[in-house]
Amino acid sequence: MKLTIIGTGYVGLSTGTCFADMGHTVCCYDYDQNKIDRLNNNERVIFEPYLFEMIESNKNDYRLGFTSSLDEAIDADIFFICVGTPSSEDGSANLEYVIEAAKQLGKNAKRDFTVVNKSTVPIGTGDLVKETISEELRKRDSSIKFGVISNPEFLKQGSAVNDFLRPDRIVVGYETEEAKEQMIELYRSFTLHHHKIIFMSIRSAEMTKYVSNSMLATKISFMNEISNICELLKADVEDVRRGVGSDERIGYSFTYPGCGYGGSCFPKDVEALIYLAEQNGFDPQILKSVKQRNFNQKKLLFKKLSKSLNNEVKDKSIAVWGLSFKPETDDMREAPSITLVKEIIEAGGTVKAYDPAAMEVSRKYFDKEVYDNGSLELVGNPYTAAENADALVLVTEWKVFRNPDFALLKSLMKKPVIIDGRNQYTRTNMENQGFVYEGMGK
Ligand SMILES: NC(=O)c1ccc[n+]([C@@H]2O[C@H](COP(=O)([O-])OP(=O)(O)OC[C@H]3O[C@@H](n4cnc5c(N)ncnc54)[C@H](O)[C@@H]3O)[C@@H](O)[C@H]2O)c1
Known part of the structure; x- marks a missing residue:
């Protein structure tokens, strides 16, 4: 054929x-x-x-x-x-x-x-x-x-x-x-x-795809919501995730809290299913909440960053690790990094960013002006991004960020502040090494 x-x-x-x-x-x-x-x-x-x-x-x-x-x-x-x-x-x-x-x-x-x-x-x-x-x-x-x-x-x-x-x-x-x-x-x-x-049938096949993506997006938004509640109640969402995921009816996949889903599929497919439901006179309350939770979750990184800098982001230099919407791709469509970088720059801070694959692609996601005026600099490796940084934000959980040389990192940064948007590190380990650490739901 x-x-x-x-x-x-x-x-x-x-x-x-x-x-x-x-x-x-x-x-x-x-x-x-x-x-x-x-x-x-x-x-x-x-x-x-x-x-x-x-x-x-x-x-x-x-x-x-x-x-x-x-x-x-x-x-x-x-x-x-x-x-x-x-x-x-x-x-x-x-x-x-x-x-x-x-x-x-x-x-x-x-x-x-x-x-x-x-x-x-x-x-x-x-x-x-x-x-x-x-x-x-x-x-x-x-x-x-x-x-x-x-x-x-x-x-x-x-x-x-x-x-x-x-x-x-x-x-x-x-x-x-x-x-x-x-x-x-x-x-x-x-x-x-x-x-x-x-x-x-053809219609059921078309629906199956929207439901798969919406179900996965729902799991993510649900766990992100739980993660926020855990923080308020002083529970550790990572422990909760393990306890809950061990129930085989629930499972572990897509139960990792983070800084929101991105990519070309989940956001647009949830959106499209909401539209289809509303066009047919149905109010899709769960789907609308999934979308709203994700919108808020993407903004959480900046809130945590700002809080750790006593709400003074102006003139601060921030290292950003990871730009793609997830590891092992250069795709930045709807990536949480876009929201974060824009918010830092709007607040008067500057960003030095590193991503193993999305550096070239990232150029089209930000105005040329922010590169020209030095608000955003793309650098060749994670440690260069951290030089003189007032804080580091981990946005995408690429393997290369899992086990950095923390002593070197600390010596390079102006202030040892880490915002871990993907819960890649543990608070005890980070604090023992002298970092101010903020994860998601911990
Ligand atoms: N990206 C994913 O992970 C993924 C996974 C499953 C399903 N999908 C779905 O698959 C579809 C494609 O997604 P993608 O990420 O590959 O898109 P993409 O934007 O990467 O690629 C689409 C390509 O189609 C080309 N194109 C558009 N109209 C054309 C035409 N009339 N004739 C010839 N070429 C044309 C464009 O130039 C582009 O290269 C979408 O509906 C998406 O929701 C995507």
Whole structure:
């Protein structure tokens, strides 16, 4: 089967590469010429562990190619739509890229095909894609037949390759038996050990993705709320987390308190589900609280920082460790670091920041002015960030920040103050080493 991936971002690039690695012939299409040129020059357009080694080997074996030419991309049996679905101003998912992709297919397809939607989309988008393609085919009097599938993606940035190759489950929303059989065949090599495909209607598959992300976001916001209550009641949320997570009905995953969730998925998907519920006359109280808690949680780091500096952030130099929304990615969409850095600068402080992967990406998240006037400086390693700092804030729990040389750190900082937004350190250890320490919920 010849596959074309439409949209070569985090999801498209991982999807295309992993299918190629399973022996399929894959064309990754993106209308971003610069991205395609860079991929054809073997450049690493995103930070994603193991992905680029796989891209190289599959390119060398002629199973994987990159193009910005629709003429080349259109020669396929199955098309995967992997374009972005960002939030619109009103919170709804912006479907312009999905519709554009569907139009491109309807206008240009040369033979019967299947279109598989991997983008996270509102319930009913499968019908919209179908209507859009049909309309374009009608305009050119074409008798080409096509099927629509919903196959939401559950990979996590930072472990995309492993998640794709070894998925917990593969959700497939379908209408016809023919399309269902095609999906079974396509994913055969991923399901050799045990059957992992869960079949359902297209609408249920679309809903499943929103519910997964909203459930995970709810767990995070719930634990963040508990963490704030623990602080007031002088309980240690880390002990509470262990005590609670040991109940197998609850489990440990996504029970880590922190400074809020970010990324391209949880914030926009919670937002989109709120919108969908409200549009249908339902008040989604839990989802709205999840969103609000996360908004407040992102602001907590600055509050803790400010308090530890006696509310005098002006003219203070703050070291920030970690900019990406989570470790092992360069993605900064909706990252808590953005909120923190902006608040420090607004309060008249300056920031020296270090991140193992997001330094280049971070440039587009802050005004050029803050770099030009020295309010924000990106530095080459964690210790340089700490030089003469009045406080250090750990925002993203990259491994490199787990066991720093605390003696060196203390000798470099003007004041030994650490705000630990991810509970990577223990208060006793920090205080024994002479630091003023503030964690989350401790
Ligand atoms: N990032 C994740 O971890 C993740 C995980 C699961 C699902 N998703 C969902 O997958 C979708 C894609 O997310 P992403 O993070 O990969 O997005 P992204 O922004 O990284 O990539 C989207 C790509 O699509 C391209 N594009 C847009 N319209 C196009 C068109 N008509 N023709 C060709 N190319 C086009 C863009 O140039 C861009 O390169 C979203 O709906 C997202 O919610 C993302």
